[in-house]
Amino acid sequence: MRDKVTLGVDVGTSSTKGILVRPDGSVLRSTVRAHAVQRPYPGHVEMDGRVWWQEFSEIARELLVPGDVEVIAVGLSGMGPCLLLTDAHAEPLRPAILYGVDTRATEQISHLTDELGGEETILDRCGSILTTQAVGPKLAWLAANEPEIFAAGRRIFMPASWLGYQLTGQYALDLHSASQCTPMFDIEELEWFSPWAEALRGSIELPPLKWPGDVLGTVSAHAAHTTGIPLGTPVITGTIDAWSEAISVGAHEVGDLMVMYGTTMFLINTVAEPLRTRSMWGTVGAVPGTRNLAGGMATSGAITAWLRDLFGSPTYPELLAEAETAGPGAHGLLMLPYFAGERTPIMDPDARGTIAGLSLAHTRGDIYRAALEATALGVRHNVTTLVEAGGRIDRLIAVGGGAQGKLWTQIVSDVTGLPQVIPSQTIGASYGAAFLAASAIGDPDIAVWNPPSEIREPNPVLRVQYDELYALYSELYTATRSVSHTLAAQEHRLASDTKERP
Template sequence: MRCTLGVDIGTSSSKGVLVTDDGKILASATRAHEVDRPHTGWVEMDGRVWWDEFVAITRELLAAEPAAQIVGVGVSGMGPCILLADEHDEPVRSAILYGVDTRATAQVTRMTAELGEDEITRIGGSVLTSQAGGPKISWVAEEEPEVWARAARLFMPASWLVRHLTGAYVLDHQSASQVSPLYDIEHERWHDPWWQRYAASIEQPPLAWADEIAGTVTAEAAAATGLPVGTPVITGTIDAWTEAVSVGAHGDGDLMLMYGTTMFLIATGTETLRTASMWTTAGAFAGSRNLAGGLSTSGALTAWLKDLTGDDYPHLLAEAAQSGPGARGLLMLPYFAGERTPIQDPDARGVIAGLTLQHGRGDLYRAALEATALGVRHNVDTMRAAGARIDRIVAVGGGTQGRLWLQVVSDVTGLVQEVPEKTIGASYGAAFLAATAVAPDTAPRIEDWNPIAETITPDPGLAAGYDTLFDRYLRLYAGTADVVHELAADQRGA
């Protein structure tokens, strides 16, 4: 039985699937993990965990289906992350994670002043923000010189797995385009002048596209994982882009909406669109471009409320449904971990407005769901204002299992969402990419692997009320930003 194996390294867990060549999931496995938050604004993870969990997941999947013939391996992972390793591929420090890690604000400011915002945008596509990899590399060089002196190579989760599986040192174009400002998006290559200025001691990873074969499983990797020697391994990419692949939301005019620990949006086209409020990146495939955005919290916010109240999701969802649209006069800003797009404000913080003694946890939970939906609306409006064509929206991720959250997002945004049959996410997309890479002449179609199962349509009767709430959402941020920024400074000092 011919199968591909896909593994994704996520923020809160690693997931793997074993998939037949017609898209059936034979087995799945998960390993939960936590990120480290040693200081306010820092979010890290020990990169060695990524390979350890890949090995454990792969062995579990192979044991579940001993008759499976593995013909290809797909990998993906959270990003952009900055994992620096020495010449022997030993990490020199924990990986610095994507935009939720906001430590490099001084480097963002300095590099922008040195290079010029217009020139940064012309070369790399996007202004520098907490999402950009370049300032985080500079942070290590400036703040941890002893660590920097040992750094020789740059990895992200997918490329770390590829290195261990095949020995290849490679990074995909999509991931590289988020190591701003070190990548030239128009010429699809590293921008040597700025690489030499900010990362000269780091060996440049050769570049490939996500669906290209990076190499084959070595004897050493086979002994560790149980995979056959010589099995092809794709280059892979960042998990959000692989999730878009998993549901077929990577065509011109598609928008992928990923419900996870954070919320992520990817609009796909062929034109390089530039706006200071969003991220312009290379796509997963040659010739494609993306305008992307992300909320710093979504599932993380609802999980916080669950832990705070000591109840479970089914009860909280039931109470949120009972609360009804508008959460009985509550309005929440979901910026509990700062915010990425479109406000690009690492010092933003959560705000709950309108609280009275009559409000309960169901109202708070409803307000949290509506807050993430209002954040999605803000992002979509900003994408469209920048010229993005959005014809079709596909929802993916663990949050799609809750119908109320999906309905709230459609009601608040006025958007129709398509929900595919399988929403397991990036690991499934990685397995699909591996299947297409090893059989290019008879490559499967994702529409056959994962057809649309449900469509969520907005309630037009709620549009006016949510229009008013969205206006208040924008004004609440503007009206509280000064005080919130002062509080954020106090938190850093503490």
Template sequence: MRCTIGVDIGTSSSKGVLVDAGGAILAQATRAHDVSRPRTGWVEMDGGNWWDEFVALSRELLAAVPDAEVTAVGVSGMGPCVLLTDQDGEPVRPAILYGVDTRAGEQIARMTADLGVEAITRVGGSALTSQAAGPKILWIQEEDPAAWGRARRIFMPASWLAHRLTGAYVLDHQSASQVSPLYDIDREQWHDDWWQRYAAPLEQPALLWAGDVAGTVTDEAAVLTGIPEGTPVIAGTIDAWSEAVSVGAHGPGDLMLMYGTTMFMVFTRSVATGEETLRTPSMWTTAGAFAGTRNLAGGLSTSGALTAWLKDLTGSDYPELLAEAEGSGAGARGLVLLPYFAGERTPIQDPDARGVIAGLTLAHGRGDLYRAALEATALGVRHNVQTMRDAGADIRRIVAVGGGTQGRLWLQIVSDVTGLEQEVPRVTVGASYGAAFLAAGAVSDPAPAIADWNPVVMTIAPDPALAPVYDTLFDRYLRLYAGTAEVVHELAAQQRADDEKETPA
């Protein structure tokens, strides 16, 4: 049976799927893991674990379907991450994760002062924020000189897996465009002058598109994974873009909402047909997963991470909390929550933002808090969508994907808060499925169509009767952040100072 494997390295778990030529999932496997948070604002992971989990997942998938004939391998992963290795591909330190890691504030400020916001935005598409990988490379150079002295190559989860499988040293254009400001988005190539200034002596990885073949499985990798030697492996890309592929949300005017540990949004334009590349300081402009596409992207630093925190804090389970949250009703009985428990990415770009819960009384229970958390993520989505539209995004279609789509309440709250209809496809496992689809496209003639693999099966429409409630709540949400920012920033500074006292030099 001809199949493709797709594996995604996520923030809280790695997931793998084995998919037949028609898009049916034959087997799934998951490995849970944790990130390391050694200091406030630092989020790291051991890159070696990514390969170990890939090996375990591939063997489990192949054992589940003994007659599987693997024709290609797809990879994806969270990002943009910074995993530096030596010349032999051995990591020199833990990987620094994407925008939830906010350590490089000083490097962002210095690079911005050195190069100028206008030049950075013109070349890279976006102003420098905690999402940009370039300042994190500079942070390692300045703050971890021992590791920097050994570093020769840069990887992200997808490119690391492709390297371990094939020996190739590549990075896809979409991921490269988030190594800002070291990638020229209009020319679709590395910006050599700035690379030499900030990233030398790192070797520049060759650039491919997400579905391009990076190489074939080596004999050594075949022995470890069970995947036959010579099997093609694609370059892959960052998980949110692979998720967009998995549900067909990568056409002009499409917006993907990814419900995961964090919430991610990707809006697509086609520069191949003459549409303008959108740039705005509070969002991220990137290359797309496919040639000729550009994206305006945004992300909340917490969504599923926030609901998991509340579940663990209250000692409850999700069905209990969802039932109680539904009973709480729109507005959570007078609560408004800011979901900035790990700082915030777009559109406020404030790594020192913190969570706030306003309106609490002794009459409130855990269901009200859970409802307020779901509504907070929806309010964050509304803030991002409004910012995208203000920048010129003509959003025509919204597709939901990710683990959070399994519960209808969260989907309904997002539609009610934003006033937007969402399409939900049959398969919502996410990035690993998108990676498997891209792999199939790389070795099939003709390439499969995602509409055939993964048709839309449900549409979530907003309740117009709730629009006044959520218009008022959104106004309070914006004013609560503005009104508490000064105190919250003081608390964030205190948290950093306390960390430094507790962390050995």
């Protein structure tokens, strides 16, 4: 007898993951396809959207090859908010512009903020000010810098909606993703805000809106032939990966805070009512009726991967062991994790990574420990800002690849002073997508699917030391901001000269 399963697929920044999950939440099997983003110019981070469908098709074929399963629904998620512009036939016109790590539209952010009545006006309507995370300025950048491509644009997609279209032929976007298309979405009315959307969309047809767990459509004959998924299988609309991660651990009750350990670090706090602050993003939740206050760091796991490459590719267990030996404070090192600018709460695309306190006595373990502590200090900065904005934290749940080891999560708990729930499954977004798919055709319980496995308690002995380090962390950004901005301007100028040189 064949297992009935849901297929969950997530397109992340560094890989696409696929998973088959049984009705009781147990994982039958999974697979991964690694990929890389393109950085054609400082501040530009892109990816060919065609890769998303290619990898999805390969993953589906691999997972379904044994023929021992019956796929009863398909769940989707992906990094975002991204901007994939296509023509009327849904053919990509250029690589997708990625989420807040792509900082190209700073000029458009400034101009649009002025044109639309200032930050307070936008914040009131949309729940967030304009930042590098927002889709609207990216559209404005295309209109100004690639006018022919923009003029040919007829549809916009994000990874989940792109996969959904390829599977079903249905054009739609989930409400959460739409809420990050600032300033085109009204967060109170839960619909496109025509006056501002019309000013930005050109000839683009804005997608109809659905909840992430709604059934988008069913697998078409062409998609069935390409992927091996049976014709007529239900496909959910899907959403952005961090919100699918929150679904995977049941973090959608008021007071829940999900911390996602990945290439970037993401935090989602479920709140009782829409909250507004310039320093975070107010969004629609992934579950009907929920609202979130969210934050995201531009780098976290990306720094540890970068360091690993610089160190000659030792294994991560080796580096973690050395970092643990280094101990709290990394023998007097302090790092700012702004290696790709920073998103929340400082909203500074021209911030830069900094390592303070280096001496000839420091080891790679010290530097690696400082990187882990830097991301933890960034989490504390975001948590502090969330609470000051009116958020409430009753429960912190960790998820993502970085949550699988003990040291990183322990450092975050020690630095923030908050215990963390470590769930049984930390797979993340693909698992959340599979759960949403199962929910579309049944009534599964995430508490049964993914119960807690342990609680990571903060070490009270380290509280004073990390309080002092956090004060220095805050001071270091203020002290180096002007220098970092000057160096960032030089980087952009040199890159521009190189790009224009014949």
